[in-house]
Amino acid sequence: MVSKSALLFSTLTVALLVTATGASQRVLTASPTCEELTIMDFLARLDEESSRYKRGLDVQDRRDLSQLRREVCAPYVGYRVTRQPTTTWTNGRIIVRGYLELNHPNGRRAKSRSGEWFYPSGAKAKSALGQWEYSNGLLARTKQGHWYKRDGTYVEDPDKARLEACEYLGRQLCPLGKADDDLLAVTVMGLINKAAPPKEEPKAEEPKGASDQSD
Numbered sequence: 001m002v003s004k005s006a007l008l009f010s011t012l013t014v015a016l017l018v019t020a021t022g023a024s025q026r027v028l029t030a031s032p033t034c035e036e037l038t039i040m041d042f043l044a045r046l047d048e049e050s051s052r053y054k055r056g057l058d059v060q061d062r063r064d065l066s067q068l069r070r071e072v073c074a075p076y077v078g079y080r081v082t083r084q085p086t087t088t089w090t091n092g093r094i095i096v097r098g099y100l101e102l103n104h105p106n107g108r109r110a111k112s113r114s115g116e117w118f119y120p121s122g123a124k125a126k127s128a129l130g131q132w133e134y135s136n137g138l139l140a141r142t143k144q145g146h147w148y149k150r151d152g153t154y155v156e157d158p159d160k161a162r163l164e165a166c167e168y169l170g171r172q173l174c175p176l177g178k179a180d181d182d183l184l185a186v187t188v189m190g191l192i193n194k195a196a197p198p199k200e201e202p203k204a205e206e207p208k209g210a211s212d213q214s215d
Contacts (some may be wrong), residue, residue: 056106105120164188
C-alpha cells in the first residue's frame with residue numbers, strides 16, 4: 001500500500017512539473033519590453049559614426065528596430081498597441097533567447113544573462129560591473145557616475161544630464177525621476193552625443209464633446 005507521504009510527494013512532483021512546463025512556455029514566448037527596445041535603439045544609434053566604414057546594422061534592420069520600438073512603446077505615450085507581442089525580427093532572427101538574453105536584428109547579442117549590454121557591431125557597451133563604454137572603446141560612464149562624451153570630453157554637470165534624460169523618457173518610463181538604470185544610462189549617452197531617437201510626444205487629449213461640435 002502506498003503511504004500518504006508517498007502520495008503527497010508524487011502530487012507535489014506532478015505539480016512542479018506542470019509549473020515548470022508552463023514557465024518554460026512563457027520563457028519561449030517572452031517578448032522584448034519598451035525599455036529593452038529603447039536601450040537597443042540607443043545602442044544602435046551610438047554605434048554609428050561618420051568615420052566608420054561599416055556599421056553594426058544595415059538600413060533595413062535599423063528601420064525594423066526603430067519601428068518595433070515605436071509600436072511596443074505606443075501605450076506609454078497614449079497610443080493604442082498596433083502590434084502583437086513578437087519574439088522575432090522581421091528578418092526571422094530571434095529577439096529574446098532564454099528570457100534573459102536579447103539579440104540585435106543582425107543576430108549579434110544585445111544583452112547577456114549577466115546583464116552586460118553590447119552594440120550591434122559586437123563591442124561591449126556595459127560591463128557586469130556597471131561601467132559603460134562607447135563602441136570606439138572610450139569610457140562613457142564610470143562606476144562612480146562620472147560621464148564622458150564619445151570624443152572623451154568630460155560632462156561637467158551629470159545631474160543635469162540625468163534630469164534631461166528623465167525628461168526625455170517621460171513620466172511613464174521615468175516616474176518620479178526614477179528610471180531603469182540601464183535605460184537612463186543609454187539615454188544620457190544618446191543625448192550628450194546628439195544620438196537620441198526622435199522623442200515620442202504624448203498623444204494630445206481630445207476635448208470632451210469636441211466630436212459633437214459642428215463647424
